[in-house]
Amino acid sequence: MKTLLSCVAFFGFAISAFAQSPSAPRISQVFAFYCNSDYSSCPDGFQPALGPVQLSDGNFYGTTWYGNTSTDLGTVWQATPSGDVNVLYTFKPNGSGKYVNGSYPAVSFVAGTNGDLYGVTLDGGAQNNGVFYSITTGGSLKVLYNFCSLSGCPDQAVPVVLGGDGNFYGLTTTLVFKLTPEGAWSQLYSFPSSEEGVELIAGTDGHLYGVAASLPIQSTKESVFRLTTSGAYTVLHTFPKLEGVSALTQSSKGTLYGVFCCGANTGIFQINSARKFKILQTTPQGAFPPSLLVKGSDGKLYGLITNGSDYPGYVFAMTTKGKTVFSEQFNCASDGCDPLSLIEASDGNFYGLTAVGGTVSQGDNPDGTMFKVATKLKLR
Numbered sequence: 001m002k003t004l005l006s007c008v009a010f011f012g013f014a015i016s017a018f019a020q021s022p023s024a025p026r027i028s029q030v031f032a033f034y035c036n037s038d039y040s041s042c043p044d045g046f047q048p049a050l051g052p053v054q055l056s057d058g059n060f061y062g063t064t065w066y067g068n069t070s071t072d073l074g075t076v077w078q079a080t081p082s083g084d085v086n087v088l089y090t091f092k093p094n095g096s097g098k099y100v101n102g103s104y105p106a107v108s109f110v111a112g113t114n115g116d117l118y119g120v121t122l123d124g125g126a127q128n129n130g131v132f133y134s135i136t137t138g139g140s141l142k143v144l145y146n147f148c149s150l151s152g153c154p155d156q157a158v159p160v161v162l163g164g165d166g167n168f169y170g171l172t173t174t175l176v177f178k179l180t181p182e183g184a185w186s187q188l189y190s191f192p193s194s195e196e197g198v199e200l201i202a203g204t205d206g207h208l209y210g211v212a213a214s215l216p217i218q219s220t221k222e223s224v225f226r227l228t229t230s231g232a233y234t235v236l237h238t239f240p241k242l243e244g245v246s247a248l249t250q251s252s253k254g255t256l257y258g259v260f261c262c263g264a265n266t267g268i269f270q271i272n273s274a275r276k277f278k279i280l281q282t283t284p285q286g287a288f289p290p291s292l293l294v295k296g297s298d299g300k301l302y303g304l305i306t307n308g309s310d311y312p313g314y315v316f317a318m319t320t321k322g323k324t325v326f327s328e329q330f331n332c333a334s335d336g337c338d339p340l341s342l343i344e345a346s347d348g349n350f351y352g353l354t355a356v357g358g359t360v361s362q363g364d365n366p367d368g369t370m371f372k373v374a375t376k377l378k379l380r
Helices: 001-008
Strands: 029-034 046-054 060-066 075-079 083-092 108-111 117-120 130-133 141-146 161-162 168-171 175-179 185-192 195-202 208-214 222-228 232-239 244-250 254-263 267-271 278-280 292-295 301-305 313-318 326-330 337-339 350-356 365-373
Touching: 046 350, 046 365, 060 108, 060 130, 108 161, 117 326, 130 195, 141 301, 161 195, 175 195, 208 244, 244 292, 244 326, 254 292, 254 313
Parallel strands: none
Antiparallel strands: 029 365, 046 060, 060 075, 075 083, 108 117, 117 130, 130 141, 161 168, 168 175, 175 185, 195 208, 208 222, 222 232, 244 254, 254 267, 267 278, 292 301, 301 313, 313 326, 337 350, 350 365
16 A cells, blocks of 8 residues: 555655754653563553544543553553553453454544544454444443455555544545444545555545555556545645655645655655645655654644664654754653654643653663653643
8 A cells, every 4th residue: 555655764854954953852751661571561551553642631642552461462541741651441352362342453543523532453353354443531442343344345444534524534545435433434435446545634624635646556656635525536736756755744724745755856845725836845865754744833844754663763843944943863762762653732842652762660671652842832
């Protein structure tokens, strides 16, 4: 499904493109996931997967790949802004060894309009192909849909996003589907045989936006599209051959931002509400581009640069005119490294998860963190 987008993970911004500033916001650890010395106990689960998601109660929520025992295949956790962690739910087998409520909750995790959280697991459920579930902040979990329930499995377990109409939407290589909060699955849009779906986000304007790639892959062209929740499909911009597109995000004014990679140029682009395309910043050849972008409430673009656990990763901010405001490298020992996610919280700071590292008590083994980037933004 990712086609050429896999190259994004192996290229990136040259650090020289992000001049360091003495006043650059500092990265700090909120809490670390950990196991004891012999890995016989991992109290909060380990290997962070998805999150953080902040709800109106001010707390953060997320998932891990594994739990506290060898048969625990994932957790849903809650954390306060000060770093107190509580496991809400652990994905365990039943008496027959079946993970009927799903396992490995690492596909998708989003907040619903009703104050509950909704997620997708990789495995488990009736078909052992994952489930769509809801969970309350009190830890009550309900399976809403078992993926691959339809003949031929067009209903695959893939990430879902919350649409402006309160329903959830997901994209496979062949189609875009809708899931109601009650778990009713239906097809919204089918890609022609000459294309495949690559990425999908929920826009701030109530529409869906995504990336589709033409076939065959050897000469593919990728396009950014808009899809209404009633199924109307519009191509906004098509990129040159063999140029991958990822990390879409949309501002409150309707401007789309994203990353393009691996063709003649690599960098960050924008497409405004009038469908005008513009390159904001290009990256030096052979450098790593951002793996994620977030539009901040201050008008800046915040993002992550990462290339796996052997590369610590950077967080950065830039203006919509392409000027870098700050960048800072993660420290594996103190902050964690290989960042996975980034969100803006209600206090105006940014929070995210790292895959490895962190500061823990002597004798324990660190396994990733929730971190904070202090931006000194005003409260919203």
